[in-house]
Every structure is written in C-alpha cells, then in structure tokens.
Amino acid sequence: MKYQFTIRYTIVLAAILFLCACKEQRKLPVYGLRDTKTVKNSDGTRSVDTVYQxxxxxxxxxxxxxxxxxxxxxxxxxxxxxxxxxxxxxxxxxxxxxxxxxxxxxxxxxxxxxxxxxxxxxxxxxxxxxxxxxxxxxxxxxxxxxxxxxxxxxxxxxxxxxxxxxxxxxxxxxxxxxxxxxxxxxxxxxxxxxxxxxxxxxxxxxxxxxxxxxxx
CATH class of the missing domain: 3.40.30.10 (Glutaredoxin)
Structure with missing residues (x-):
C-alpha cells in the first residue's frame, strides 16, 4: 500500500514539474542583430551579456x-x-x-x-x-x-x-x-x-x- 502511494505521489509530482517546465519554456524568441558586452558584477567578477537589436x-x-x-x-x-x-x-x-x-x-x-x-x-x-x-x-x-x-x-x-x-x-x-x-x-x-x-x-x-x- 505504501509502495503504491509512493508511485502515485511520484507520478503526480513528475506531472506537476513537467507542466511547470512547459510553462517556463513558453517564451518568445528575440529577433534581429545581437552583440555581446563584458560587464563587471558586484562581486568583482566579469560576465558576458547579450545586447539585442x-x-x-x-x-x-x-x-x-x-x-x-x-x-x-x-x-x-x-x-x-x-x-x-x-x-x-x-x-x-x-x-x-x-x-x-x-x-x-x-x-x-x-x-x-x-x-x-x-x-x-x-x-x-x-x-x-x-x-x-x-x-x-x-x-x-x-x-x-x-x-x-x-x-x-x-x-x-x-x-x-x-x-x-x-x-x-x-x-x-x-x-x-x-x-x-x-x-x-x-x-x-x-x-x-x-x-x-x-x-x-x-x-x-x-x-x-x-x-x-x-x-x-
């Protein structure tokens, strides 16, 4: 019984995570030319940002x-x-x-x-x-x-x-x-x-x- 409950719980959790992932994936692309620039972070490190048209x-x-x-x-x-x-x-x-x-x-x-x-x-x-x-x-x-x-x-x-x-x-x-x-x-x-x-x-x-x- 406990085993069956665990399986059901796992399936439900997986379904929720899948739906959340699908929702997060629904994002429109950015079109046009793009470039990159190096920026300095607050901790002193540097990272590269994308600059869009x-x-x-x-x-x-x-x-x-x-x-x-x-x-x-x-x-x-x-x-x-x-x-x-x-x-x-x-x-x-x-x-x-x-x-x-x-x-x-x-x-x-x-x-x-x-x-x-x-x-x-x-x-x-x-x-x-x-x-x-x-x-x-x-x-x-x-x-x-x-x-x-x-x-x-x-x-x-x-x-x-x-x-x-x-x-x-x-x-x-x-x-x-x-x-x-x-x-x-x-x-x-x-x-x-x-x-x-x-x-x-x-x-x-x-x-x-x-x-x-x-x-x-």
Whole structure:
C-alpha cells in the first residue's frame, strides 16, 4: 500500500514539474542583430551579456498632427506595421486582421499599435486621421505615423526588418511586406506575422499574452 502511494505521489509530482517546465519554456524568441558586452558584477567578477537589436528613438507626426516618440510606447508592448492608405492589395486585409487583434486587447493599457505610412506624398496626418476614423480606431491606443521617406523607410528596413520601397513599375507606386511586428517593452522584436495569413494572425493573438506575462 505504501509502495503504491509512493508511485502515485511520484507520478503526480513528475506531472506537476513537467507542466511547470512547459510553462517556463513558453517564451518568445528575440529577433534581429545581437552583440555581446563584458560587464563587471558586484562581486568583482566579469560576465558576458547579450545586447539585442532595438527600435531606435524616433519622432514622427501622428494622425492628430502631434509628434509621437518612443516615450508614447514606454512600458508597453506594441504591434507595428507599414502600409499606405490608398493600397488596395494587402493593406485592407492586414488592417482588418489588425483591427480584430486591437478589439481583443482594446481594454488592456499595456498593448498599443503603430502603423507607419510609406506614402510620404499623399498620406499626410489629415489623411491618416480620416483613415483611422473609417477603420474605427481613432484614439491614442492605435497611432498612425507620418514621416519623411528616409526616416520611415530606414525604420522599416533597418529596425523592424520589413521590406518597403517606392516602385515606379508598380501600379500603386509602392511595394512592401505585410508583416505585423511584435515589439516588447525593451523595444526588441519578439515576433513577425504575415498580416494576410489567418493562422499567423491567430498566433500573434496567442503570443501577446505570453509577452505580457514575461518578466522584464
């Protein structure tokens, strides 16, 4: 009898440890370039830390013609993308799916959204304002950003790792990838999801709570 109890106890304990281990393993990777630096510890020893690529400081105009910076997203995680308002191919699908994610986390103050226009000629703040109102997300939780071509395109390709370009051969004048990029509270890339793919958008919805639970 005592032997059977011990076996049951061992099995239950193993199951608990397994579940805990699985929970601990559920952590999103960090994407982008990385480097190392040597740091001095409090006890005088030295160790090597990994330095991850982060989104650099920026200053862009939003849909209310107000400048927004990294400070607007301080202490938040956010989903970023690149689009243009006259796009008739992937952008409507991207933002329809992004709006669904927005609705799921509408009441969570730790989650924000940031859409950068790549149409520096037409998509002025007033145009972005009308677009946001039409989408039904006009407000500080979802920011729509306008900036000079070099600034926005540089952020896209070098920081968010999203390909964007002006293309005279394309009938709409611009080509870009439709990724929804998940950024953590330390401004690091933690995921990139095809905004036109239902399965990947569903994965983004699952990954946001995982990132929210992560200790900073």
């Amino acid at each position: 982060t989104i650099p400081a920026f200053k862009l105009l939003n849909q209310d013609s107000t400048y927004i910076t990294n400070d607007n997203f301080k202490g938040k995680i956010y989903v970023a993308d690149f689009f243009f308002t006259s796009c008739t191919s992937i952008c409507p699908i991207m933002h329809r799916n992004m709006k669904n994610i927005f609705d799921k986390f509408r009441d969570n103050p730790e989650v924000m959204f940031l859409s950068h226009t790549i149409d520096f000629k037409y998509d002025t703040p007033s145009v972005l304002k009308k677009y946001a109102q039409k989408l039904g997300v006009d407000g500080p939780k979802w920011q729509f950003a306008y900036g000079l071509k070099d600034t926005v395109y540089g952020l896209a390709t070098k920081s968010y790792l999203v390909s964007v370009e002006q293309d005279g051969t394309d009938k709409q004048g611009y080509v870009h990838q439709g990724y929804l990029v998940l950024i953590d509270k330390d401004r690091r890339i933690r995921g990139a999801y095809d905004g036109t793919n239902a399965d990947q958008v569903a994965q983004l919805e699952k990954d946001i709570p995982v990132l929210l639970e992560e200790k900073q």
